Amino acid sequence: MTTEKTYSVPTMAEMMANGDTPDILFWVGCAGSFDDRYKRVTIAFVRILNHVGIKFAVLGPEEACTGDPARRAGNEFLFQMQAMANIQVLNGYNVKKIVTACPHCFNTLKNEYPDLGGEYEVIHHSQFLQQLINEGRVKVQDGQPFKGRKITYHDSCYLGRANKIYEAPREVLEALDADLVEMKRVKANGLCCGAGGAQYFKEPEPGKKDVNVERAQEALATGADTIAVACPFCMTMMSDGVKNQNREDTVKVYDISELIAQGQGL
Amino acid sequence: MQVIQQVLFAAALIVSAVIITRRVKYIAQAINLGRPEDRSDNPGERFKIMLLVAFGQKKMFTNLTVALMHLVIYVGFVIINVEIVEIILDGLLGTHRLFAPYIAPVYPYLINFFEILAFGVLAVCVVFLSRRYITRVNRLQAATNEELRPRWPLLDATLILVFEIVLMIAFLSWNASDSVLRDRGVGHYGELKGVVPDFLISQYLKPLFTGLSDGALVGVERATWWFHILGILFFAGYVTYSKHLHIGLAFPNVYFSDLVPKGEMKNMPSITREVQLALGIEPTGGEPVAADGTQANENGAQPSDIGRFGAKDVPDLSWVDIMGALSCTQCGRCTAACPANITGKKLSPRKIMMDTRWRAEEITTNRQKHGNDYDDGKSLLGDYTTVEEINACTTCQACVNACPVNINPLNIILQMRRFKVMEDAQAPASWNAMFSNVENNMAPWKFSPSDRFNWAEQVNEK
Numbered sequence: 001m002t003t004e005k006t007y008s009v010p011t012m013a014e015m016m017a018n019g020d021t022p023d024i025l026f027w028v029g030c031a032g033s034f035d036d037r038y039k040r041v042t043i044a045f046v047r048i049l050n051h052v053g054i055k056f057a058v059l060g061p062e063e064a065c066t067g068d069p070a071r072r073a074g075n076e077f078l079f080q081m082q083a084m085a086n087i088q089v090l091n092g093y094n095v096k097k098i099v100t101a102c103p104h105c106f107n108t109l110k111n112e113y114p115d116l117g118g119e120y121e122v123i124h125h126s127q128f129l130q131q132l133i134n135e136g137r138v139k140v141q142d143g144q145p146f147k148g149r150k151i152t153y154h155d156s157c158y159l160g161r162a163n164k165i166y167e168a169p170r171e172v173l174e175a176l177d178a179d180l181v182e183m184k185r186v187k188a189n190g191l192c193c194g195a196g197g198a199q200y201f202k203e204p205e206p207g208k209k210d211v212n213v214e215r216a217q218e219a220l221a222t223g224a225d226t227i228a229v230a231c232p233f234c235m236t237m238m239s240d241g242v243k244n245q246n247r248e249d250t251v252k253v254y255d256i257s258e259l260i261a262q263g264q265g266l
Numbered sequence: 267m268q269v270i271q272q273v274l275f276a277a278a279l280i281v282s283a284v285i286i287t288r289r290v291k292y293i294a295q296a297i298n299l300g301r302p303e304d305r306s307d308n309p310g311e312r313f314k315i316m317l318l319v320a321f322g323q324k325k326m327f328t329n330l331t332v333a334l335m336h337l338v339i340y341v342g343f344v345i346i347n348v349e350i351v352e353i354i355l356d357g358l359l360g361t362h363r364l365f366a367p368y369i370a371p372v373y374p375y376l377i378n379f380f381e382i383l384a385f386g387v388l389a390v391c392v393v394f395l396s397r398r399y400i401t402r403v404n405r406l407q408a409a410t411n412e413e414l415r416p417r418w419p420l421l422d423a424t425l426i427l428v429f430e431i432v433l434m435i436a437f438l439s440w441n442a443s444d445s446v447l448r449d450r451g452v453g454h455y456g457e458l459k460g461v462v463p464d465f466l467i468s469q470y471l472k473p474l475f476t477g478l479s480d481g482a483l484v485g486v487e488r489a490t491w492w493f494h495i496l497g498i499l500f501f502a503g504y505v506t507y508s509k510h511l512h513i514g515l516a517f518p519n520v521y522f523s524d525l526v527p528k529g530e531m532k533n534m535p536s537i538t539r540e541v542q543l544a545l546g547i548e549p550t551g552g553e554p555v556a557a558d559g560t561q562a563n564e565n566g567a568q569p570s571d572i573g574r575f576g577a578k579d580v581p582d583l584s585w586v587d588i589m590g591a592l593s594c595t596q597c598g599r600c601t602a603a604c605p606a607n608i609t610g611k612k613l614s615p616r617k618i619m620m621d622t623r624w625r626a627e628e629i630t631t632n633r634q635k636h637g638n639d640y641d642d643g644k645s646l647l648g649d650y651t652t653v654e655e656i657n658a659c660t661t662c663q664a665c666v667n668a669c670p671v672n673i674n675p676l677n678i679i680l681q682m683r684r685f686k687v688m689e690d691a692q693a694p695a696s697w698n699a700m701f702s703n704v705e706n707n708m709a710p711w712k713f714s715p716s717d718r719f720n721w722a723e724q725v726n727e728k
Contacts, residue, residue: 009722030709032721039721046725060719064708072661073697074576074683076534078704080541088547111530116538117550157662162529188667189328192605197661201700201710205658208610215605 007050011060012093022057025095027109029102030065031232037239038101038232044261045101045125051266052137056099062089066108073198080116083108087118101125101257103158103231104196110163124159125257126169126230133175140263146178151259152224153180154215154238155190156231169230172256176263181222191215193241195233216241220251227253268360271488275357275495282499289506293515293592296630300585301573305522312521315672320520325670335390339430342383343513346437349380353495362454363444366462374463381438381467388434391427398423405598413617419509419596426510433497440490442471443483452480455487512595516671519593522586523672528663531680534575576684579645580626583681590673591622600665600675606658613658615665615675621650622678647682656682657694 015022026049032042049056067082090098098120100106110122132138140146151173159165166187173180185191194204194211204210216238219227227242229235239253254262305312318324323340326333352365366373397403398420406423408414445464447455464472475483505511542549577583600615601607607614625646632640647653656679665675687693693701700710708715 007725009725011719028721030711033718034709034711034713034721039724042721043725046722058719058722060722061716063718064715065704065710067704069710070701070704071531072680072683073693073700074680074685074687075693075701076537076575076684076688077541078701080534080537081544082704082708084541084545084547088545107527107529111527112533115533157660157664158529161663161667163527189603189664191608192660192662192664194605194609194660197659198697198700199660202657202694202696205606205611205613205654207606207612207658211605211609211660214609 005051007047009046009060010057011062012057012095013060013062015057016093021094023055024097024099025090025093026056026058027098027100027102027105028058028063029100029105029232031235032101033063035232035236038235038255041101041232041235041255041257044255044266045257047261047266048129048132048138048257048264051264052132059089059093064089066105066113068104068108069198069201071108071112072196073201083113083116083118087113087116090118090120095120097121097123099123099125099128101230101232101255103156103162104233107158107162124163124165124168124230126159126172127165129172129257129260130168133172138175138260138264140175140177140260141265145262146176146226146259149178149226150181150222150224151176151178151226151228152183152219152222153186153228153230153256154183154193154219154234155187156229156234157190157192157196159230160190161188169228169256172260173228176259178226181224183218183222185218191218193231193234193237195237200233200236210241210244212237212241213244216245220245220247225251226259227251228256228259229253230256272358272360278496278499279354279358282503285503286506289503292630292634293506293511295633296592296626297585297588299581299626299629300583300588301581303584303586305586308525311525312523315523315525316517316521319523319670319672320517323670325668325672335393338383338386338390342387346380346383346387349377350495350498353491357495363458363462366458370461373461374465377441377462378466381441381465384434384437385467388431388438391431391434395424395427395431398427405602411598411601411614411616412612413614413620414596419620422508422510423596425504426508429497429501429504433494433501436490436494436497438468438471439474440487440494441465441468443475443487443490445469446472446475446478447480447483447487450480450483452484455484509594509596512593512671515589515593516595519589520672522589524666524674524677528666532677534684537575574685575688576686577678577681578647578685578689580622580629582685583622583646583678587622587674587678587681588626590675591619591626593671594619594623594673595671596620597670599668599670600673603664603668605660605662605664611655611658612652613655613679615679617655618651618675618678619673621646625650647685651682653686653692655679656686659683 010022012025028042031038064086065082066086067079070082071079098109100109103124106122106124109120113120129138153169153173155166170180191214192211193215219238220242227238229238235253235255242248242251242253323333323337326336352363355364356362398406404410408420414420444455445468448459448462451459475486478486505513539549574582580588596616598616604613604615632642659676659679661676661680663676703710703712707713
């Protein structure tokens, strides 16, 4: 039995007080901060960062919603208020590089903040994990729990179509030595989970079916016992969809960083 | 007799040129209803995308069979038009197969090639009709697509295919009847005997005409020749009223398409300035900017038209959006890919584009009839597109991805949402709650901002 490893989460404020600067800022996002399920993803990713020895920091209480849902719902004023306030904080800390586990935060920080004076190198945690795997800094152990298991990956719209990141999350999953099975609609043709465009924050409009049920059925049809996601909204929608189909006991929804953390025994 | 034909032909050309010029102006006026937007950037990249997506039809090839069939019609359309040059010159000059003596060695090959294409176009048009009426491809059916229920869209689609079939039959019949006349050495038709042989496809139609007298045969030859060329002139005008306008506008539409990542929403500089002032930041934009993005002029005067936030009607959209609507051939690939539509919601991206076109044409016609200040009291949002439709969008960009000519229905939806929230102050109650949470709690949920970092306490829990 090895000694219990302890993980730390330095904030930008602490770092600055110590005259230190991190190599990368981990943008946690609202779901990663408040949603009980997605907090597990935040923690898994932080453990990986600690384990690999990445010099990172978070904004902690200084972080605020990027404004993405407000903007997509049509409230440009609110979006820009949020964006400008965040940019002031980020620029105040002279942030250069950001990693985030939320594709919506990723898209907004990367593509929409530059117009408002926030220019950063922004990467999604799937890309970050892919780099760690390629550099050999994350090695999946022998006899790890995924060998031969069927995993299917659900593309997040704001990672995939929005920013053409299709391969990074798949390469991360392949490193698990699992059997990656694809759904019918994938990558550029991937079907949305139903949460984007601020749909997550309201009831769906009248229709025949919920989008997440349609997508969960497609995922379940692959025969996978694990549905991998890379987005907090997809996480909720796919989990609810699996529950709707009464399959939650046999099919689990995980973020790719949780799978890597499990594979690392973290 | 020959001179009368020449005069009639010249008259037909002039009439069609006048009609088409008028229609091109109409279309330009419709596109110019939109707000200005600079798309003069990256000409090299834009040209490349146009080559790949418009000329090369890259995005059609997600379905190989359909792509190849569409390619036959497209190549046929472009290349058979080379033959139109000879037909028009023959019509004006009163000649017959003007080019044949000059390029005698290659002439038969050329015409054979045109005939193969003509036959291909004919065959594919029959297949396309059968996809609509026999195999009933879902995205082309009125039963499952509300926007196809008015009479015009499906009538238009059918007319286009029937036109093309009839035109190709006329072209092949003309060649066949001409070949029979040449064999018989009738009048000037006989002059090309020995110069021009039978053609690859039309030779099989000759038996249909061999029973006719010389006079009747000349009648058939003239009738098919006239029908073919007048049909083409008519079709050229028809296209400007039709969804088939994509054959021309697809090219500029692809050239001017969005180059930014699909997830990026357009910034609103007019709001940036206000937000900067509200936060006590020095405005970066310099001069005040109107809601429509136009700058104040050099004398510091405010832009004359303050415009509105977002889009209520077609003139609030960008000219790029209107060109997109006019480029749309209503194929419905966007709607077939739309998660909201797939699950039975009212939203259909194709309907968004069709609504935008109908409304753009309505405004343009109104302005031509009643002047530019005429207001019919109608608007795109409300009279054409409903709030229920735009609120069903997940902004997943599947429609943008699916469009073979890079039309962006999502941008129009988002512009209308901006209008609804910022000008009309109307949003679903739960969105208003989300706005209030973002504003007051810095998160879309009602959590205390001071609890934001509490998760870190669990990082060492098992």
